[in-house]
Structure formats: C-alpha cells, structure tokens
Amino acid sequence: MKPLPRTARAYIVCAALGAGACALPALLPPSPASWATAGLLAALYALCELPARCRLLGRALGGSVPMGTGSFFPVLLAAALLLPPAAAALTALPGGLLARVEEPPAHWRRAWRAAATALAAWTAAHTAGALHAPAALGGPGGPDFPRALLPALAAALVFCLTLTALDGGVRATAEGLPLRTAWRGLLGRALAPHLVHGLAGLMMGVLWRSPYGPAAALLVLLPMYVSCWVFAQYHRERAAHQATIRALVQAVDIKDSYTRGHSERVGRASVLIARELGMADDRLDVVRFAGILHDVGKLGVPTRVLRKDGPLTPEERRIIELHPEYGHEMVRGIGFLGEARDAVLHHHERIDGSGYPYGLRGEQIPECARVVAVADAFDAMTSTRSYSRARPVATALAELERCAGSQFDPRMVGALARALDRYGWQTAVTADEPGTQVPAPRAPGPSAAGTTGPAEPAKTAETAEPAKTGEPA
Template sequence: MGKLSRVALLYVTAVVAAAVAVLVRGPFTGLGWSYIAVLGALVIISESRATQLRQGRLSWSPSSTAMLASVVLVGPVGAALVGACTAVALRRGPSVLQRVFNTAMHVLSAYLAGRAYLALGGHVGLPDASSFPRIIWPFAGAAVTQVAVNHGLLGGVLWLTRDAEPASAHAGVGLSARLQLSDLGYGAFGLLIAALWRVVGPFAPVLVLIPFIVARWAMAQFAEQQRAYEATMGALCQAVETKDFYTRGHSERVSRGSVMIAREIGMRGARLEALRYAGMLHDVGKLGVPTKVLQKTGKLTEEEYQAIQLHPMQGLAIVREIGFLDEALAGIMHHHERIDGRGYPTGLAGDEIPEFARVLAVADAFDSMTSTRSYRGARPVEEAIAELGKWSGTQFDPAFVAAFVAAIRREGWQRSAGEPAAAGGGLGAPSTAGPQDERSAPAVQDRDDPAAPQRVDSQ
C-alpha cells in the first residue's frame, strides 16, 4: 500500500472504525467461547502460513471457512471475534497498516455474514439432522455476503490506490473476479464443519481441513518442481547453445516471440506452455550437425546443406520422449517449412504446416534478423518488421506475421544482449561463461539463419 492519499486514508480509517464498533458493541453474553477458541486458533494458524496458495483455480485460505463455521455455531458477534484473530497471525511481510485493514475487513465480513444468516432465518447453534436442508439457504446467503464484503472492501482500497500502482490494481481486480466463485465453494465447507461438530466436536475443523492442507502442500510441491523444471530446461537449452556463440540466447528469445504471437491470436493454457517449450527446444537438433558445417564460412556443398536440413528431425529425435510436448514436437520438426512449400524437411505448404511450426518460423526469422551475425550486423527492429512483411504469404503465415507485428508495437522487443542498439536491454540473453572460450572461430556464419538464403554451391 505504501503511502496513501488522504481519501484512501479516510477510507481505511472508516473501515477500521466500523470494525472496532462491532467488536466493542457486543453483546458478548451467551457466546460459545469454546467454539470461538478452537476456530480462532485455526484462523491464527492458517493465517500464519508464510505463503498463501495462489495457483490457478486452487486458491484458498482456511480462515474464511472457519469464519463461516463460526457464523453458524456462534452467530455474528462470535464470528467477528474469530475474524479479529487474523490480527494475531504471526506472518511477516504485510505492513502494520495492511494488517490492521485486513483484520478490520475480516471482522466486518464475518459480522455481516452472520447478520445475513440470521436475516435469512438461520438458527445459531449446533445443527442436527433436522436442520438440513433448511439451513442451506441462510448459509449460502452468509457465504455470498462474506465474499462480497471482502472483495468490495479490498476492491475499494485497490481502486483508491490505483494511481500509485495501476498495473497491480488492474491485476488485482481481474484476479478477484476469478477467485469469487472458488471462495464460495470453499466457504461451503464452513457448513460441514458446523454440521460435524455434533458428532466429533472440536475435531471437526481438523478433519475437514486435512485434505485441503494436504492439497495445499502438494500444490506447493508442484510449484517448486515447476520452477525447478523451468530453470533446468533453461540451463540445458543454454548448454546446447554453447556450441554456437552467435546464437546465444536465441532459443529463449524465439520462445518469447512465439508466446507473444500465440497470446495475440488468443492461445492460452497448456498449448501456450507447450509452444513456449517448443521455442526453447526448436534448435536442439543443431547439435547433430557437425560443428565445422555449422560454422563454415562461404558456400556450402550440397551434402553440407543436407546435413543442416536434417536438424529439425534430429531435434525431434531428442525431444520425442518428453510426453507433454505433443503438438510442440510437430512444431520443432516443421519450423523450417515455408508457406509456399519450399521449406524443409518435408516441403509442407500452407495449412498443412502445423500451427506451432508456422508461429516458430516467424519468431525464429525475426530474432535471427535482429541479432548480429558475423557476415552482417543486426538489423533494426523496424527493418526486420518490413522484411517479415515482404515474405509474408510466401515464407511466413500472414496471420502470424500480423499478430507478431501488433504484439511488438505494443510490448516492444527485447533483442539479444551485446547488441549496441539494445541499450539497457539484454534481459533475455543470459551472459554465461566468458565468450573467449568459444570465440575460436571468428568468421562464424549462422547456418540456420532463416533470414539469409542458404547459399549452395550448385546453385
């Protein structure tokens, strides 16, 4: 939240004052303190976790479930007290102001959920078999109220502080819209805790929450593995590139460019991921091409040209066993096909070429053009865009060229490090071990350069 404007400060003060009023007014007679103690402890424990799970649709903190259970078991004031326990959470990170506001928000949402429950005819106390299914409607009202109040109050803060961090506010609103439904779903387990309390007492929340805690653990493991996987994939792709000094960072940038195109045409989810990996791995087969051919200066013989043309197939041979890649495999194999059918390895034309391959071809050519090669300097982005336009329809799929150009116009293009034109850039290309090791061959030609026509002796 950082520094707040006067209006925002006023807003926060009002929310906190309302929460304090609820907590001070009571009444506190006849409250089930044992319920409040157990559920409050649960809230403290769950809020003390350093990381909240935010992975796709599985986004959840047990504390809102506990507050909804307390709505049924101890009513609005008791629920507000359970909500107040969020203040005690032993979590580092949020500022004092954030913490105070969060606590006030939970107090208010729990209290109002409790009032909604009563207003819709809900009875406070242990539900029994006769309470079902009548209890469901008041409880649903309480759950909706809780989610709405939470998101409303949070949205207010984000809206009032939007000038300071416009991007994060925007992202926050989008996120909350997606989360509301799942919040409601998890809230339903509050009713189950309340219902089970009659049978197993205070073990009810523990039993209900164990599967979720395990799920959260598994999701954390998943996230950790995914990070590790990304890092390992990146490192291995770099290892492949060490063979060719001029293509340092190329895979990474082709991957990024392909994703820009794919996003532009509305691709998302697993396909987008697969395309990202396809970009990283598209040239892996170049390792099968003898170094002396890859780095040869001057014209190639027919045999050498054929050796180069084999690299998409060899790439396929390497990555074929990576199960999830599926569509990416076709992309890697066909990324040197041309729309007019004059590409390799199979000479497919037009729509016969897999979509991934057509996307990769555009990003691959563009990055080659905007990177330095020994036989030519890096071309400016504008010139490269013009060049893409020129070959659009013969070498490249026009739809993807258009999408790429639109994406570059909006987001810009981060070209390879060490390019004089890319002042302040270089984010994409990692600088690994000193280039002295590899610079043994100064006159290196990128034999995989889709932007430069291959020169074959016999032609």
C-alpha cells in the same frame, strides 16, 4: 533484485491502512464469544501457514507443504460466516503476516498478503451478514439447508472478487501493466477454487456451531491439506520440467554462442503471438516451451559446422537442415511438451511449401510451429550478433509482412504486430557481451554463423528461391 516501484508501495500501504481500519473495531471490547471464536480461528489460520514458513516443520511433514495456494481459505470463509466483519478481517492478519514468500521483497509481499486477505474476509463477512448467515448456520433445530448455501457461496464469490480485484491492482502498479491486462485471467483461474473453499468454510461453520464444537470443525481441514499437498507436488513436478528445459537450452547456448539468449526471447515472442490469437492458458506454456526449445537439435550438429566462419558447403548445409529432426528426436519422449514437439520439428516449414524438413505447406504446418517460425525470424532480425547488427522493430515487422503468405502465416505476423503495438519489445544482445564492439556485417551468403533462426527474411525474401539460396537457421 528489481526494486518495488513507488506506486506499488503506495498501493500496498493504502491496502494495509484499509485492512487496519476494517479490523480496528474488533479490538474494541466485543462479546466474549466473538473474542474466543476470532482468536481460535486466527490461531488456526496462522498455524496452517506456519509449516510452509518453518523449514524444520516442512521437513517433518514430508517437504511438500503449501505456500500461498489458498488451501486454508476455508478458515477465513468460516470466520466470515461466523463473525462480524471486523473480527473476520482480524482473523486473516496473523496468518497473512506469517505466510512464506518465495521472492523478494518479502516484507512487502507479506504485508500485501495480510492486507488483501483481511479486506477480502471483511467484504465476505458483510455479504454473509446481509444474507443472515449466522441464523442459517445453526440454531435449536440445526443448520438450515439449503438456505445456508446461499450466504456461503455469495461470501466466497465476494471474497474471490475482492482478492482478484486487489491482485490485479498490485500487478498493474508493480509491473506497469494496463489494468485490463493485469486482471486478465485472474478471476477465471480463482473462481472455481474459491467456491469450493466456500463450501468447505460452510462445513466448518456448521460443525463449529454444532454440539461437537471447534474440534469437529478441524476435520474439514484434513482433505484441504491433502489437496494442498497434491498441489505442491504438482508445482514440484512443474519446477522439474522447467529445470529440464533450462538444461537443454543452456547446452545449446554453450555449443552455439551466437544464440545466447535467443531461445528465451523466441519463447517470449511466441507467447505474445499466442495470447493475441486467443489461445487458452494451458497452451501458452506449450507455445513458450516450443519457442525455447526450437533450436535444441543444434546439439546434434557438429560444432565446427555451427561455428564455421565462411560459406557452407552443400554437405554442411544438409547437416544444418537436419537440426529440426535431431531436436524432435531429443524431445520426443518428454510427454509434458505436447504439441511443442511438433513445433521443434516443423518450425522451418514455409507456407508456400519450400521449407524443410518435409516441405509442408499452409495448414499442414502445425499452428504452434507457425507461431514459432515468426517469433524466431523476428528475434533473429532484432538482435545484434557478431555477424549482423540489430534492425529496428518496425523494419523487422515490415520484412515479416512482406514475407507473409509465402514464408510466414499472415495471421501470426498480424498477431505479433498487434502484440508489439500493445506491449512493445525489449531487444537484447545475443552473442556479444555488453560493451563488446560489434564488427561490421559480412557479405551475405550461406554461412554457419547465419544458422541461428529460420532463414532470415531479409535474405530469404530477396532471393528467388528462399528454400535453396537463403541462409538456413
């Protein structure tokens, strides 16, 4: 387990102290009505979080319970509309401390969740109060619609902005990311759900103030819990997808030890390129899957050919060059992979049309395949394997740039260069265990050992006909 950096711990402590200072006035004797409402909402929020924490209750509810999805934020937003800011902040603390966390360190994560939600509820309550939410929620004549929508949506917006700002800060301190990178995408993903939660919180607040009282307000949580269950099912399905991909990659790694870890790094480099190109978030996962699975077709190549220690015969070379088609056949029926399946088939095509299996050129090659081709070659050059030593990142980039326009798409090469300049790259051993002495590289020539990525640029670029004389990957 990687220890939490001191800066992240200090950040969480500061957030916790701030949340405590915001909630402290609520512990001073307020009006009885505020005590009762705050206590009931705090208990309700904690009760909503409890099934995810308690395995027994989780099984009783079907095994698919929400875990930190924000599906119960309407309770906190109702508190922001009904209560003073300090009481609203206090409402968030018990549920945040009870929340289930999946990754260590659990106590730091719970403290962070409690502090962040308390601060968000406090700012949302201040916003709602400034817009006179309590008066709009209900009175002798009932709620004032549509006037009540403004404080509810404004409170939800401020709640969302506070959470995303705080989450970006903790990501920056915990992972060492620039603030801009840590905040990227957080608001876009959270805004629409939080606005929906704001409307649900408004419904809870109106029913709470109605003659039917708090019991009627609980009805709002039923559709929210159903949506949460659907969300949990989605995550279970996603976890099953990840397990499928891991199983395929592990099978390739076992069969071809030269590629150990290579697939995961190609997936990571592919995402760097795709993000630099501005691809949408939903495509980033597809590109990562494509990078991870690009060599899955090696399962269809005889092991004796993959591990052959010496030059390949023309027949063996033809067998090796079938692995993209084998891979495409293996993943063709996996619907969630989307365009990643085309990348598996075409990641050895070249811009000048000299690649395989179909000799596509330029824009005929799917964009995802062009991304993976660059990521694959880059990792092949920067990883130490039993038949070649790793090259420095700068040398590998220079070789990719030399081959841009003939073997690789220049746009993808440029995107990788910019991403590496911004984030750097951690090289790792591919086929040799730590501490194993790496033998000197063998003389160049088409061998089975050289079939772990697309034809290595240093060798293919130095030949007149890279598709014919370079090493296949």
